[in-house]
Amino acid sequence: MFLKKRSNLSRLLAYAGGHRKLTVLGCVLSGAAAVLGLVPYVCVWLVARQALAVFPAVTEAEGLARWGWMAVWFAVANIALYFAALMCTHIAAFRTARNMRHAGVAHLMELPLGFFTGNRSGELRKIIDDNAALTEDLLAHKLPDLTAAVVTPLAAIVLLFVFDWRMGLLCLLTMVLALGCMMAMMGGRNAGFFHRYQREIEKMSGEAVEYVRGIPVVKVFQQTVYSFKAFYNAIQSYSDLASQYAMSCRAGQTGFLTCINGAFALLIPAALLLSSGGNGLEVLADFIFYALFAPACGGMINRIMYASESVMEADEAMMKMDEILQNRPLPRAAIPEKPKGHDITFTDVTFRYPGAARPALDHVSFTVPEGSVAGLVGPSGGGKSTAAALIPRFWDVESGSVRIGGVDVRDMDRRELMEQVAFVFQDTRLFKVSVLENIRMARPSATLEEIRSAAHAAQCDDILEKLPQGIDTVVGTRGVYLSGGEAQRIALARAILKDAPIVVLDEATAFADPENEALIQKAFAKLMEGKTVLMIAHRLSTVKDVDSILVIEKGAVRERGTHDQLAAQGGLYARMWRDYLQAAAWKVGKEAAV
Numbered sequence: 140m141f142l143k144k145r146s147n148l149s150r151l152l153a154y155a156g157g158h159r160k161l162t163v164l165g166c167v168l169s170g171a172a173a174v175l176g177l178v179p180y181v182c183v184w185l186v187a188r189q190a191l192a193v194f195p196a197v198t199e200a201e202g203l204a205r206w207g208w209m210a211v212w213f214a215v216a217n218i219a220l221y222f223a224a225l226m227c228t229h230i231a232a233f234r235t236a237r238n239m240r241h242a243g244v245a246h247l248m249e250l251p252l253g254f255f256t257g258n259r260s261g262e263l264r265k266i267i268d269d270n271a272a273l274t275e276d277l278l279a280h281k282l283p284d285l286t287a288a289v290v291t292p293l294a295a296i297v298l299l300f301v302f303d304w305r306m307g308l309l310c311l312l313t314m315v316l317a318l319g320c321m322m323a324m325m326g327g328r329n330a331g332f333f334h335r336y337q338r339e340i341e342k343m344s345g346e347a348v349e350y351v352r353g354i355p356v357v358k359v360f361q362q363t364v365y366s367f368k369a370f371y372n373a374i375q376s377y378s379d380l381a382s383q384y385a386m387s388c389r390a391g392q393t394g395f396l397t398c399i400n401g402a403f404a405l406l407i408p409a410a411l412l413l414s415s416g417g418n419g420l421e422v423l424a425d426f427i428f429y430a431l432f433a434p435a436c437g438g439m440i441n442r443i444m445y446a447s448e449s450v451m452e453a454d455e456a457m458m459k460m461d462e463i464l465q466n467r468p469l470p471r472a473a474i475p476e477k478p479k480g481h482d483i484t485f486t487d488v489t490f491r492y493p494g495a496a497r498p499a500l501d502h503v504s505f506t507v508p509e510g511s512v513a514g515l516v517g518p519s520g521g522g523k524s525t526a527a528a529l530i531p532r533f534w535d536v537e538s539g540s541v542r543i544g545g546v547d548v549r550d551m552d553r554r555e556l557m558e559q560v561a562f563v564f565q566d567t568r569l570f571k572v573s574v575l576e577n578i579r580m581a582r583p584s585a586t587l588e589e590i591r592s593a594a595h596a597a598q599c600d601d602i603l604e605k606l607p608q609g610i611d612t613v614v615g616t617r618g619v620y621l622s623g624g625e626a627q628r629i630a631l632a633r634a635i636l637k638d639a640p641i642v643v644l645d646e647a648t649a650f651a652d653p654e655n656e657a658l659i660q661k662a663f664a665k666l667m668e669g670k671t672v673l674m675i676a677h678r679l680s681t682v683k684d685v686d687s688i689l690v691i692e693k694g695a696v697r698e699r700g701t702h703d704q705l706a707a708q709g710g711l712y713a714r715m716w717r718d719y720l721q722a723a724a725w726k727v728g729k730e731a732a733v
Contacts, residue, residue, distance in 0.1 A: 150457060151274055154238040158231040162278060165227030169283035170290035172220035175213050177294055182210035187427045224283050232278035236271040243267035243460060249468040253533035267463070273456040309405040317398035324391030339377040347373075406430060469535055475552035478544025478559065481640040481671045483507040483530060488539035490525060498537070499525040501694040507687075509544075512672040514682030516715065517691040523675045526691065527643045530673065531560040543641065561639035561666075565646030567626040574603065575610045577629055581637035590636060596665040597632035598658035599625075624659065631662045642666060644674045679719045688712065 152159050185206045244267060247254075255263075347370060410422055484506045491498045500522045507513040515523040528534065529541050532548045540547045543559055551559075561581075569577050578590050585593075594603060594610065602625050606612035614621055614629075621629065634642065644663070660681075676682045683702045690698040690705065690712045698705055698712050705712035 151235065151278070154242065155231050155235040155278075156238060158234040161227040161231040162235075162282065165224040165231065165283050166286040168220050168224035168227065169287045172217050172224060173287035173291040174294050175220060176217040177291070178213040179210035179217075182206045182213070184427065186210075187423075221283075225279065228283050229279045232275045235278055236275050239271040239274065239456075239460065240267055243271070243463055246464055246466075246468075250466055251469045251533055251535075252531065253528060254466055263463070267460075271456065271460075306406060306409055309409055310402055313398045313402045313405065317395050320391045320394035320398060324388045324395065335380060339373075339380050343370075343373040343377050400434070402430075402434075469532065470549070472550045472552065474550075475555065476546045476550045477555060478546045478551065480509050480544035481559070482509040482544060483641065483671060483673065484540075484542040484545075485526070485529075486540045486542065488526075488529065488541060489537045490529060490534065491537050492525075492534075498694050500529075500536075502539070503691075503694070503696055504539075505689055505696055505699065507671055507673055509671050510669060511686040512667060512674060514685040514688045515673060515675045515691060516677075516679060516682060516688060516712065517697070519677075521691045522694040523691050524645055525694075527645055527673055527675055530641070530643060531562060532556060559639055560641045560643060561634040561637045562643050563627075563630055563634050563645065563666075567623070567630045569614055569621070569626055569629060571613065573608075573611045573613050574599075574606065574629060577614065578632045578636055581633040585636055590632075593632045593636035594629075596635050597628050597662040599628050599632055602628065627659055628662060631659065631666060635662070635666050640670060642670045642672045644672065644676075646675055646677060679716055690715075 152162060155162055183206075186203055190203065247263065247267075485503050488500055488503045489498050490500045503522070503526065505513075515526060517523055529536060530543070530548070532541075532553075535549060540549075542548065543551070543556075548556055570580065574594075575587075575590060578593060579585055582589075591610065594600070602621070603609050672685075674682055674685060682688055686701070688698075688700060688702060688705055689696055690710075692711060698708065698710050700708070702716075706716055707713075
């Protein structure tokens, strides 16, 4: 475990870059400050020895003022060096945390888009931001303190045996016993406590968020007690873990505190025995030194304990960062190719999600000719969205190929591929900026007139009219929120502005009310002009008039053709169409008596 911690510390310092030298300098200065901090104890011993040598005529003692001022100046030097050490380590710690955040975000930017569909943005932010912050305390405070805690005992051991080896041996014995108690507390069953502790906190935080989000639904159905159960269980699990750890440390902590504070219990009898030899004043001077120095040794051991806790936090931070860094970017094409058209071709495509037992797509083949509109329909979980996501290379296929304009998407430059495809998801994501900036995300170089034209084509005029600052209104703040259908139209304006030759629509009307759906359909007409379109829909009326329909079930294409052809076949699509018509005709009312 020590090697693992050492390795993680080395990896952590690697993020410091050129500021790593500041960390080393800070640790050296902290060690030097710790050594200087021992000198005042020697000065106190010299003062006591000089005063007791002429006792009771203490005023005749020589050098008392000199040794006293030396103690003051060495204490001031200790503070100054320690301050300089912390300045160095703080600068290095802040740069290290910044570099960790930058490295994490830079790595995320290289990962395939599919990675983000399975990882929530809040969790990623916590891993990168919060865990980078965990390292700041270690590098800024605990690492220099740990250096001082290691250097000080080495110098202290010398001092312990300089004046009276017997009293020094007793002080050293208490230090060794205290260290033994500390190691017993932190080893054995408690070795992995911090990792379990972090997991319990994350679990409790997650349950708390879910409970708060679900309060309106809970109150409607009067299920307050039952809904609180999962949150309560998480709190109880955390409480049990913390209580078990506290109880398991009871004996070790008691022994630790007894040892580091119990030097007097050994020094006083030892001083009495030694003074019986007739040199009582010399023994008293030595006793004064050890009586003052022993508590300082206890403080050193406390530093080691707190520093080790920060090392565990850094280990946890590095482990969390590794969860992101172990995800590898998709391989880049050695010699990128440009597509020769805008048709989409799936050739014997098989794809399986990581850890999944069966393929999401199994030997799927189809073609969407350039300029045509194809619809993907089928039962939920059949593989429609997966097929659409493979076009902009959210993931790489397990076998087969996905081609645009005759070129495998794996052989295209990533930027070129992104320029070829515009995506409109059912779960619209708007940034907490103005409507103008949200639309401009599609093409940062777009002019204001181009953005307004895209908003008009996406049927957003009524939205902009009611917003306080029109197109410059920041959405999501000060009570300015958009409905699902309105947000979808803003997303469509973004796709229209991008003007990509291929458009993928994934349930783009899923959360729209009838009024918004009608407006979205009008926006579709503008968006799809002259484009190659792949449209996923559960509302079959949306794809009724497309050029071709693909029916996907359990990862395979079961049927293909136009609406009329598929409806006449009497297969899966025909059954889905009958169900859709029956659902559309359903009305609330009393059933006729049988």
